[in-house]
Amino acid sequence: MSQTRKKADVVIVGLGWAGSLMAEELTRAGLNVVAIERGAWRDTSTDFPPAVDTDELRWHTRRQLLQPMSVETMTFRNRDGQDAAPVRNWSAFQFGWNVGGAGTHWAGMSWRFSPWDFQVATQTRERYGAARMAGLQLQDWGVTYEDMEPFYDRFERIAGTSGAAGNLAGRIKAEGNVFEGARVRDYPTPPLKDTHWMSKYRQTTAGMGYHPFTVPSANISQAYVNPLDVAMGPCTYCGFCDFHGCGNFSKSSPQACILPVLMRRPNFTLLTETEVLHAVKHRDGKTVTGVKFITKEGVEGFQPADIVCITAYQMDNVRLMLLSQVGQAYDPGTGRGTVGRNYNYQTCSTVTGFFDGEHMNPFIGTGALAVQIDDFNGDNFDHGHLGFIGGAGIMGFSTNGRPIQNMNTLRPGTKRWGSAWKAGYARDYQTASTIFCQGTSMPVREAYLDLDPAYKDRHGQPLLRMTFDWNRNDIDMANYVTERAIDIMKATGAKDLLVDNQTERSWNPYMQHSSHTIGGAVMGADPTTSAVNPWLQSWDAHNLFVVGASAFPNNGGYNPTLTVGALAIRAAQAIHRTYVRNPGPLVRG
Amino acid sequence: MNRRKAIFSLGTLAASWVAVPGLLAKELHKVPSETRMNEDHLPKPAGRQGYRVLTDEIARKNLAAVFDRLIPADEWGPSASEAGCIEFIDNELAGDYGSGAALYLSGPFDPDNEKKMMGGPQFISSPRERYLTGLKALETWARNTWNSSFHTLSDSRIDEFLTNMEAGKIDLGKEIDSRALFELMLQNAREGYLADPIHGGNKNMAGWKMIGFPGARYDYRLYIERRNENLNLVPVSLIPGD
Numbered sequence: 001m002s003q004t005r006k007k008a009d010v011v012i013v014g015l016g017w018a019g020s021l022m023a024e025e026l027t028r029a030g031l032n033v034v035a036i037e038r039g040a041w042r043d044t045s046t047d048f049p050p051a052v053d054t055d056e057l058r059w060h061t062r063r064q065l066l067q068p069m070s071v072e073t074m075t076f077r078n079r080d081g082q083d084a085a086p087v088r089n090w091s092a093f094q095f096g097w098n099v100g101g102a103g104t105h106w107a108g109m110s111w112r113f114s115p116w117d118f119q120v121a122t123q124t125r126e127r128y129g130a131a132r133m134a135g136l137q138l139q140d141w142g143v144t145y146e147d148m149e150p151f152y153d154r155f156e157r158i159a160g161t162s163g164a165a166g167n168l169a170g171r172i173k174a175e176g177n178v179f180e181g182a183r184v185r186d187y188p189t190p191p192l193k194d195t196h197w198m199s200k201y202r203q204t205t206a207g208m209g210y211h212p213f214t215v216p217s218a219n220i221s222q223a224y225v226n227p228l229d230v231a232m233g234p235c236t237y238c239g240f241c242d243f244h245g246c247g248n249f250s251k252s253s254p255q256a257c258i259l260p261v262l263m264r265r266p267n268f269t270l271l272t273e274t275e276v277l278h279a280v281k282h283r284d285g286k287t288v289t290g291v292k293f294i295t296k297e298g299v300e301g302f303q304p305a306d307i308v309c310i311t312a313y314q315m316d317n318v319r320l321m322l323l324s325q326v327g328q329a330y331d332p333g334t335g336r337g338t339v340g341r342n343y344n345y346q347t348c349s350t351v352t353g354f355f356d357g358e359h360m361n362p363f364i365g366t367g368a369l370a371v372q373i374d375d376f377n378g379d380n381f382d383h384g385h386l387g388f389i390g391g392a393g394i395m396g397f398s399t400n401g402r403p404i405q406n407m408n409t410l411r412p413g414t415k416r417w418g419s420a421w422k423a424g425y426a427r428d429y430q431t432a433s434t435i436f437c438q439g440t441s442m443p444v445r446e447a448y449l450d451l452d453p454a455y456k457d458r459h460g461q462p463l464l465r466m467t468f469d470w471n472r473n474d475i476d477m478a479n480y481v482t483e484r485a486i487d488i489m490k491a492t493g494a495k496d497l498l499v500d501n502q503t504e505r506s507w508n509p510y511m512q513h514s515s516h517t518i519g520g521a522v523m524g525a526d527p528t529t530s531a532v533n534p535w536l537q538s539w540d541a542h543n544l545f546v547v548g549a550s551a552f553p554n555n556g557g558y559n560p561t562l563t564v565g566a567l568a569i570r571a572a573q574a575i576h577r578t579y580v581r582n583p584g585p586l587v588r589g
Numbered sequence: 590m591n592r593r594k595a596i597f598s599l600g601t602l603a604a605s606w607v608a609v610p611g612l613l614a615k616e617l618h619k620v621p622s623e624t625r626m627n628e629d630h631l632p633k634p635a636g637r638q639g640y641r642v643l644t645d646e647i648a649r650k651n652l653a654a655v656f657d658r659l660i661p662a663d664e665w666g667p668s669a670s671e672a673g674c675i676e677f678i679d680n681e682l683a684g685d686y687g688s689g690a691a692l693y694l695s696g697p698f699d700p701d702n703e704k705k706m707m708g709g710p711q712f713i714s715s716p717r718e719r720y721l722t723g724l725k726a727l728e729t730w731a732r733n734t735w736n737s738s739f740h741t742l743s744d745s746r747i748d749e750f751l752t753n754m755e756a757g758k759i760d761l762g763k764e765i766d767s768r769a770l771f772e773l774m775l776q777n778a779r780e781g782y783l784a785d786p787i788h789g790g791n792k793n794m795a796g797w798k799m800i801g802f803p804g805a806r807y808d809y810r811l812y813i814e815r816r817n818e819n820l821n822l823v824p825v826s827l828i829p830g831d
Contacts, residue, residue, distance in 0.1 A: 003614065041617060047630040054805035055632065055827060057784035068691035077706055085706040088693045088713070196816035236808040247807070263620045270617040295614050359817050363802055364809040403783040403802045417751070417775055418658065422665035422799060429800035454697060508708040 003301040008034040008269075010575070011291055011305035013276045013320065014312035016101020017561060018547045018568040020254035020262060021155065022309055024228070025572035027265045031580070034303055035268070036293055038275035039067070039098035043255055047098075048245030050238075056402045060243040063090055065105045067097035074315060075452040078469040078506050080332060086455045086463065091509035093517065094243070095313045099272060100254040102313060102515070103561070107242035107367030107399060108218030108251050110161045111558035112152045112566075115145035115181045116378045120442070120554050123379060124389050132389060136473055137342060137443040139553050142525040142534035143570075145181040151566035151573075153184060159252035159565075160224040160232050163187040163216030177213045179374040189220050192235065197360050197433040198371045201396025204492045210373040215395060217368035218252035218561075228261045239400045241367030251367070271303075277461060279308050279324035279544060287543045288326065294459060306583075307575060309545045311568065317550035318343075318449050318520035319464040327521075327531050327540040330448050332467075338531040338539070339521060340449040342553050343466065346516035347392070347439035347474045349482040349501040353494020354411055355431045362401030362429070370397035370436075376481050377557040378440065388476035390440030392557045394485050397436055406432070411496040433494065435485045439478055441518070441555040444471045449520040470503045478503040516560050521550040523567075527589035535586045536571040542585045545571050632827055635676060635789030641683040642717055648724040649675060650740040655727075656778045658747045666795040674781030677790030681777065682717045689715035710769050723770045726761040787827040794824045 010026050012019045012035040023033050042048070042065075058064050074093075075084035087093070096102035116123050121138035155161075165186040166176025175191075191214035194202060198214075205212045219235040226232070235250040249256050262268055273296040279288045280302065290304035310320050321327060321339045330340035372395035374380055383389055400406075407425060408416060409432045414424035452465035470478075482501045489497055502512055524530030527539040536551055538544040547568045549560045556563070574586055643649040656669035656678075666672070681687060694713045703711040712719065731739035735746070742750070753759045755775075757768040781790030783797070785805060791797065797804050803822035812820055 005614065041621065042627075042630075043621070045624050046621075046627050049626075050807040051805075051827060052626070052630055052632060054807055055785050055787070057780060057788055061780060061784070062686060063691070069693035070691055073693045082706065083699070083702050085699070085703040085711070086693050086695075087707070088703075088711045090691070193813050194816075195813060199816060234810070236810055237813050238807045238809065240807075260620055263618070266618075268618075271614045272617055274614050293614070299614075301614055359819050361812070361818075361820060363806075364813050401802060403797065403800060404780055407779050407783060417660070417755075417778075418748070419661055419663045419665065422660065422663060426665055426799050426801075429802070455695070505708070508706065510707055510709060 003299065005034070005301060005303050007304040007306070008032050009305065010307040010309060011036065011303050013291060013308070013310045014101060014316065015099050015254065015270065016096050016311065016313070017103035017254060017565050019101070019309070019311035020103070020258045021158070021565050021568040022311060022547065022572040023268060024258050024262050025569060026576055027262065027268045029576035030267065031576060032267045033269070034271065034305070036271045036274050036276050036291065036303065037099050038273065039096065041272050042098040042100060042104060042245070044245065044247060044249055048247055050247035053244050053247045054238065054240050056240070056404055059240070060402055061404050063243060065098060065243065065245065067095040070458065071097070072457045072463070074464040074466050075455050076466045076468070076509055078467070079446065080467060084452060084465045084467070087509050092512035092515060093315070093509065094515035095315070099259070099270065103253045104245055104255060105243050106218070106561060107559070109368040109370070109559040110156070110159060110163070110216045110218045110252070110562045112181060113145070113556040113558055113563050114179065114378045117440070117554070117556035118144055118148070120389070127379070128383060128389070135444065135471070137445050139342070139524055139526070139529050141523055141553055142530070143523070148566050148570070149181070149184060151570040152562060154569050155562055155565040157188055157227050158257050159218050160188050160220045160226055160257070161216055161218060161252065162189040162191055162221040164191050164214060166213060174211070175213065177372070177374050178211045179377065179380045187216060189222050189224050192217055192219065192221050192366065192369055194371065195361070195364055195369065195398040196358070197398055198369070198396055200492055201435070202371045205373050205488060208488065208491060210375045212371050212373050215368055215370040215372050217366065219366035219368050220250055220252065226257055228258065230257055230260050232256055235366050237364050237366055237369070239363045239365040239402065241365070242399065275459070276320065277323065277459065278320060279310070279326060281324065281326065281541065286541060288324070288541050307543045307545070307579070309547060311547045314517050314520065314549040315449070315464055317546050317548045319451070321521050321531065321546060322451050323461060326538055326544060329450055332446055332448050335445060338529065341529070341531070342443040342519040342522045343447045343449045343468060344441040344443050344519045344555050345468065345507070345512070346514040346555055347441050347470070347478050347503060348512070348514050349437045349478055349485065349499070349503070350434050351482065351485045351489045352409060352432055352434045352498040353489045353492065354428060354496045355433065355494055357431070359430050360433055362398065362406070362432070365398040365400045367399055369399060370395040376484050386480065388473045388480070390442060390473070390477045390557070392437040392439035392477070392481040394481060394488065395436050395438070397434060401429070403429070412498060435489055437478070437481045437485050438557055438559070439474070439481060440557045442471065442473050443519065443554055447471070469507050475503040516549070516555065518549040518552040518555045518560065521546045522553040523551040524553060525587070533585070533587050533589070535574040536567060537586050539589055543583060545575065547571050632787055634787050634828070635680040636683070640679050642687060642720070643675065643679045643682070647728060647738060647740070648721070651724055651727050651738070652678070654740040654742070654747055655751065655774055658744060658751055659775055659778045660782055666799045667792070669778045669782055671792070672782055672795050673790040673792045674778050677781030677784070677788055678777050680789045682720055687715060687717035710766050716773065719770065719773060723761070723765055726765050730759070730761055785827045794826055797824045
């Protein structure tokens with residue numbers, strides 16, 4: 001049995017942040033939009049009100065808002081020639097599994113990437129010479145920070161982002177990030193307050209001559225009404241944020257910011273618990289005709305559309321491109337092909353210290369609550385005498401005090417069981433604090449995504465296969481910034497430091513904590529090295545747009561969501577302002 | 590707006606799930622006005638109608654013997670079993686966690702290669718199966734080694750056993766990775782001790798009192814600027830009136 005639905009102007013595959021932002025733009029412009037989401041409808045009052053949300057076991061430990069591996073997982077190996085194994089259990093990856101996608105359970109750090117991140121190839125060549133790029137597969141994004149600014153601004157207004165400007169139209173302001181790209185106006189809501197640990201981190205780093213500022217946050221600091229007339233409430237610092245929904249309407253999410261308006265538009269239709277299997281190519285070889293899907297009950301169907309927007313998580317965007325056979329699959333041997341190219345991750349390390357007799361009250365927190373310095377991020381410091389490019393945001397964070405999650409955050413040498421563990425956890429819970437280095441990641445030829453030859457999902461389609469390990473540049477970068485974080489932690493007066501530099505061991509999905517996975521369908525101005533053009537339009541099918549962190553050719557030392565959203569708004573505006581009037585490639589390759 | 594118009598407009602605001610006849614894609618228009626909690630997101634208190642997975646008394650006593658050395662009764666609080674961790678794990682194993690509903694359990698399965706790729710072992714048996722097999726092996730080991738049931742062994746013998754198990758020095762037969770079984774039991778015992786009491790463990794919020802975690806509170810706006818202060822907040826759980 002199968003069904004062919006009525007044709008839509010646009011079909012959107014996956015209704016997370018990217019899909020919701022695009023659907024809002026496109027329906028407001030009068031287009032008829034159908035969104036297809038494989039997760040269920042979830043909303044604040046019915047699914048995660050305060051009396052449900054404050055349950056660590058259910059949401060953080062058992063991850064009940066996340067997409068289970070039984071629905072889809074990926075296989076993994078460090079390098080070509082190895083047999084990849086499937087990721088069977090919960091790991092670093094945190095994919096969405098509901099209307100709202102990962103935008104429902106994210107932590108909320110709301111960064112703009114720096115101007116340098118968009119032009120790493122050009123900037124590195126100009127400042128340090130082409131030799132510094134050896135071994136790296138660097139390429140510019142085809143957009144600049146200045147191109148992105150209005151779309152970052154639009155997303156911040158929709159999300160109500162809290163923060164302080166550091167560069168207001170060229171005027172440098174010490175309360176914000178003095179290294180940021182120029183912004184036309186300040187954040188819509190002021191920064192969050194400091195916890196004890198944050199104020200200690202702020203004072204220490206300022207005393208060392210660095211430039212601390214409050215991390216921009218989607219856990220908003222005060223009541224706010226966004227440009228869509230949706231009202232949000234102030235964050236209560238409840239400490240149940242990432243992996244959880246928000247019961248206060250205070251964490252920006254599709255539910256809290258967009259869906260109340262989008263769902264009421266007559267030209268918007270949502271299919272829930274329905275999974276897109278792949279896009280369907282037209283006979284002309286230049287376009288797609290729609291998407292094939294399967295319902296929860298196992299009935300297959302076809303949604304015809306003039307325009308297809310793939311807005312799933314990064315991994316699924318790449319997988320859907322490969323399953324749809326749009327574009328040439330990347331071959332690391334020849335370097336040819338674009339789908340699967342420039343896969344990368346986020347290079348991270350942590351330094352934890354302990355403060356005798358102090359009360360950190362770690363349960364006071366939000367997903368994005370932190371003070372950061374960007375003095376060692378991107379190219380904000382001279383790399384002339386160093387053997388690598390890139391850097392990391394170095395933050396002192398207060399994201400949570402969830403007791404199960406933190407039960408191994410103990411002074412070095414403490415046993416994990418028996419009375420020694422109980423005494424150790426009772427001693428350390430209130431006195432531990434952590435510095436997190438969230439670093440850039442640079443692409444290399446050997447890291448890529450393709451379809452696994454052996455393992456299948458529940459519908460019998462091949463799983464995505466990931467071939468990845470840390471590269472020399474990123475290991476050298478991590479070693480350097482981790483030393484800076486150790487210096488800071490020592491200066492705060494902490495004792496008994498615990499250092500976890502993730503690049504000290506080969507990468508595997510269980511050893512990491514970041515879900516910031518990027519690339520594989522990257523954007524660029526050159527069709528031989530990018531899958532989509534600077535408008536996120538496929539070079540190989542002009543009515544197919546692939547939107548997400550899959551488009552990042554390299555990773556900035558920041559969380560990806562704001563850049564994903566800004567790219568989504570920008571692509572949607574290009575569709576309704578330009579593409580629908582004259583369907584075809586928006587740029588020539 | 591008159592009353593009739595108001596009712597009409599409310600009607601048009603209500604969401605509709607359109608079932609296309611004979612075809613099954615679930616269409617949603619408008620925002621569902623139903624404010625009742627979704628069944629699958631309602632808190633699910635741990636069952637109190639007896640054991641559902643740990644039905645064998647010896648196995649249950651053996652697990653309690655392990656849990657109570659992992660978390661013994663002492664000046665820091667009650668033991669794991671006193672805090673309800675056996676009821677907790679039985680409840681967990683009876684549900685989606687126990688059946689491995691979220692896990693990818695399809696083959697092919699090459700344990701050695703998977704261990705090499707993932708930096709540790711993976712399994713295609715569910716946590717429920719791993720517990721039941723593991724507890725049987727524990728009893729067999731105790732009978733063979735000490736000619737006694739596991740739970741009758743002295744604290745120091747159990748501590749020695751667990752220390753060796755943690756180090757991967759205990760052989761429980763070919764089917765069982767004893768170090769991984771130790772990690773599974775340690776993880777679950779401490780989950781039971783630290784999770785909200787609604788899940789059956791952490792009785793009287795003993796685990797939270799041990800470290801000073803105030804539980805399911807949802808608003809610290811009044812406290813965030815009282816920095817470095819012992820706030821002495823009384824913990825609260827998701828169980829009404831607890």
